[in-house]
Amino acid sequence: MELLSGADMIARFLKDEGVERIYGYPGGAALHIYDALFRQDSVQHILVRHEQAATHAADGYARASGKPGVVLVTSGPGATNAVTGIATAYMDSIPMVVLCGQVASHLIGEDAFQETDIVGVTRPVVKHSFSIRHPSQIPEVLKKAFYLAATGRPGPVVVDIPKDMTAPTERYEYVYPKKVKIRSYNPVTRGHSGQIKKAVDMMLKARRPVFYTGGGIVTGRASEALTDLVRRLGFPITTTLMGIGGYPQGDRQSLGWLGMHGSFEANMAMHHADLIVAIGARFDDRVTNNTSKFCPTAKIVHVDIDPSSISKTVRADVPIVGAAGSVIDEMISLIQGREASNAESLGEWWKSIEGWRSEREGKLYEPSKPGEALKPQEVIEAVYRATRGEAFVTTDVGQHQMFAAQYYKFAKPNRFITSGGLGTMGFGFPAAMGVKLSYPQDDVVCFTGEGSFQMMMQELSTCKQFDVGVKIVNLNNQSLGMVRQWQDLNYKSRHAHSYMESLPDFTKLIEAYGFTAIKVKTHDELAPALERAFADTNELVFLDIYVDPFEHVYPMQVPLGSMRDMLLSKTERT
Amino acid sequence: MRHIISILLENEPGALSRVVGLFSQRNFNIETLNVAPTEDPSLSRLTVTTVGDDRVIEQITKHLNKLIDVVKLVDLTEGNHIERELMLVKVKALGAARDEVKRTADIFRAQVVDVTPSVYTVQITGDAGKLDAFVQAMAPIGILEVARTGVSGIARGDKLLTL
Numbered sequence A: 001m002e003l004l005s006g007a008d009m010i011a012r013f014l015k016d017e018g019v020e021r022i023y024g025y026p027g028g029a030a031l032h033i034y035d036a037l038f039r040q041d042s043v044q045h046i047l048v049r050h051e052q053a054a055t056h057a058a059d060g061y062a063r064a065s066g067k068p069g070v071v072l073v074t075s076g077p078g079a080t081n082a083v084t085g086i087a088t089a090y091m092d093s094i095p096m097v098v099l100c101g102q103v104a105s106h107l108i109g110e111d112a113f114q115e116t117d118i119v120g121v122t123r124p125v126v127k128h129s130f131s132i133r134h135p136s137q138i139p140e141v142l143k144k145a146f147y148l149a150a151t152g153r154p155g156p157v158v159v160d161i162p163k164d165m166t167a168p169t170e171r172y173e174y175v176y177p178k179k180v181k182i183r184s185y186n187p188v189t190r191g192h193s194g195q196i197k198k199a200v201d202m203m204l205k206a207r208r209p210v211f212y213t214g215g216g217i218v219t220g221r222a223s224e225a226l227t228d229l230v231r232r233l234g235f236p237i238t239t240t241l242m243g244i245g246g247y248p249q250g251d252r253q254s255l256g257w258l259g260m261h262g263s264f265e266a267n268m269a270m271h272h273a274d275l276i277v278a279i280g281a282r283f284d285d286r287v288t289n290n291t292s293k294f295c296p297t298a299k300i301v302h303v304d305i306d307p308s309s310i311s312k313t314v315r316a317d318v319p320i321v322g323a324a325g326s327v328i329d330e331m332i333s334l335i336q337g338r339e340a341s342n343a344e345s346l347g348e349w350w351k352s353i354e355g356w357r358s359e360r361e362g363k364l365y366e367p368s369k370p371g372e373a374l375k376p377q378e379v380i381e382a383v384y385r386a387t388r389g390e391a392f393v394t395t396d397v398g399q400h401q402m403f404a405a406q407y408y409k410f411a412k413p414n415r416f417i418t419s420g421g422l423g424t425m426g427f428g429f430p431a432a433m434g435v436k437l438s439y440p441q442d443d444v445v446c447f448t449g450e451g452s453f454q455m456m457m458q459e460l461s462t463c464k465q466f467d468v469g470v471k472i473v474n475l476n477n478q479s480l481g482m483v484r485q486w487q488d489l490n491y492k493s494r495h496a497h498s499y500m501e502s503l504p505d506f507t508k509l510i511e512a513y514g515f516t517a518i519k520v521k522t523h524d525e526l527a528p529a530l531e532r533a534f535a536d537t538n539e540l541v542f543l544d545i546y547v548d549p550f551e552h553v554y555p556m557q558v559p560l561g562s563m564r565d566m567l568l569s570k571t572e573r574t
Numbered sequence B: 001m002r003h004i005i006s007i008l009l010e011n012e013p014g015a016l017s018r019v020v021g022l023f024s025q026r027n028f029n030i031e032t033l034n035v036a037p038t039e040d041p042s043l044s045r046l047t048v049t050t051v052g053d054d055r056v057i058e059q060i061t062k063h064l065n066k067l068i069d070v071v072k073l074v075d076l077t078e079g080n081h082i083e084r085e086l087m088l089v090k091v092k093a094l095g096a097a098r099d100e101v102k103r104t105a106d107i108f109r110a111q112v113v114d115v116t117p118s119v120y121t122v123q124i125t126g127d128a129g130k131l132d133a134f135v136q137a138m139a140p141i142g143i144l145e146v147a148r149t150g151v152s153g154i155a156r157g158d159k160l161l162t163l
Helices: A006-016 A028-038 A051-065 A077-081 A083-091 A118-125 A135-150 A193-205 A215-219 A223-233 A264-272 A324-335 A343-360 A376-386 A399-407 A428-438 A450-466 A481-490 A506-512 A523-533 B015-025 B054-066 B096-107 B128-138
Strands: A003-005 A021-024 A044-047 A069-073 A096-102 A128-131 A156-162 A171-173 A209-213 A237-239 A254-257 A275-279 A299-304 A318-321 A392-395 A444-448 A471-476 A516-520 A541-546 B002-010 B032-037 B043-051 B070-075 B081-092 B111-115 B119-126 B143-148 B152-155
Touching: A003 A006, A006 A028, A006 A135, A021 A051, A021 A428, A028 A069, A028 A096, A028 A156, A044 A450, A051 A069, A051 A077, A051 A083, A051 A096, A051 A428, A051 A450, A069 A077, A077 A083, A077 A096, A077 A118, A083 A096, A083 A118, A083 A156, A096 A135, A118 A128, A118 A156, A118 B015, A128 A135, A135 A156, A135 A171, A193 A275, A193 A299, A193 A318, A193 A324, A209 A223, A209 A264, A215 A223, A223 A324, A237 A264, A254 A264, A254 A399, A264 A343, A275 A324, A376 A399, A376 A444, A376 A471, A376 A523, A392 A399, A392 A428, A399 A444, A399 A471, A399 A481, A428 A444, A428 A450, A444 A450, A450 A471, A450 A506, A506 A516, A506 A541, A516 A523, A523 A541, B002 B015, B002 B054, B002 B152, B015 B043, B015 B054, B043 B152, B054 B070, B081 B096, B081 B128, B096 B111, B096 B119, B096 B128, B119 B128, B128 B143
Parallel strands: A021 A044, A021 A069, A069 A096, A096 A156, A128 A156, A209 A237, A209 A275, A237 A254, A275 A299, A299 A318, A392 A444, A444 A471, A471 A541, A516 A541
Antiparallel strands: A003 A171, B002 B043, B002 B070, B032 B043, B081 B119, B081 B143, B081 B152, B111 B119
């Protein structure tokens, strides 16, 4: 029998759970835990420069690896600073465990120094939360936290740890709980066989079917199974922003992603479909546009692990509650040996889709000519080529995020790392750090803008301390591009606070941290800058690329319209 | 339509706030809320009455089920059920009104449970409709204070809400 203090139990548990790295920032209520971390060398602690960055870094790691990211912060401001990152993970169903120091039990409720009811503050943005009431509970509560975070529909779990629970003088028996049971939590895996059969019957008869798949394919590790299913059936497939990479984007059957800034052919196909097979997607408002005009002729099969996602915004005709991978496998086994009766109509359907595809081919944007300002789209395409499409890509939020999703063609899941649900500016850079620390051999590119980057640029210091070689591609349009775009479209170009005066000289700023920065202002400077940037995969390089500030993201769905109502450029609409 | 949802909830700190928070967070209604321990010390039973169309009620039950602290729930209005609420009413009881209060209480099978020279405190149980009717009947006499427990309910027959 081994007696450990609460703090040592935490450190030991993390090791036993297989956690290699955590992200955090110390403070009074967490100091016993930090002391325990100091006295061990199994778990590496990455000291960030702001707690929000800790959550985004853990989140980036979780999205790339599929394993829970782990964060350690102190009470009060340490914990409240983490809230945005917790909400970001919650909205995108990312597994994360956040350990928060808390003031000692006898002080709780007395407005003690650095006291915040963080369980209360985070309640609407966590999958679950715990407060430790006795040190002996620590191993079991932590095991439950990891179990809840990573199973079913994943999400962040907060564990609140009053300082006296980790006191070095109080020692209790430690046993690593290999398994844990929660009587009220039994996430489904297998879908209802009768429903799956019904769905397959509809799929084999459908005349204009479309797969619409989301983040559930990525978190559910179902992309291989999905690819198999889609290829067997020969249907077109579109993914959500979160589902990018769940099916290889360069493939002929891929229509790219759908929704507000989705591809023309994806939105057109959705609108005209007679069967939509939604898997691991949640009919979010950025996808459906006006739900009352959404896909008027389509029957809807909706597969999701979370029953509350089904028929939340759009009524499903065939609801299937189950894990994406298991349901897809069952679909495949039902299809095997059966004849589809829809080969001819599928051919017609593909003709329509190819028609939509060719309609926009070569018209997506106008590339710059030598001497002109670079277009953000062509920068993304150049980075795509420079990294052979194999980099991990993180983004911040705004125009650059949409361009990155549109022009970097992802062949694999877990490679496109973006805050889709919450839309958190500042996410990209710390998320890239989290990815790079765990995938040192890979190129990790953060596409950002000067607005987003300035929200988390203090993390340059973290990168310096831990030698984190991410590539930061700043699409500098000297304005908050997406805000400005909306102001152009809806507010007669009154650019209220969407421009950035007094931008720093980013190259000098980066150089102050001892990193390489390259300013790119013209067409001709781009190629050599990229070559330099990607010469050494472990070197942090910042590319400050000036791009056309007047560019808009298109297509763009018309507000309150159907899927097919889109602006296609500044002068064209459907 | 009005629904009565009964929930078995882990008897854990903060569990109630998760349920209540869910309703405000997702813009669902709570008309009444009643919560108390059960025969199993690890569980509380919580009964909430809410109003919504089928789509909303489906979302409410799904989201409640998703809460880790919710062990089991039933929408009692889906089947035959017994619904009860307890109300304590303080009524002005002076002169002729003293008899009138007592007579009305008798008609509703309510009991006078406390008496002062000027006030009767009346206890009444029943479904929400009966309690509303009693309040209406007493209103002209002069209601001083009302305390209602909110609806509690149970399914009729052999149907159980247990683990």
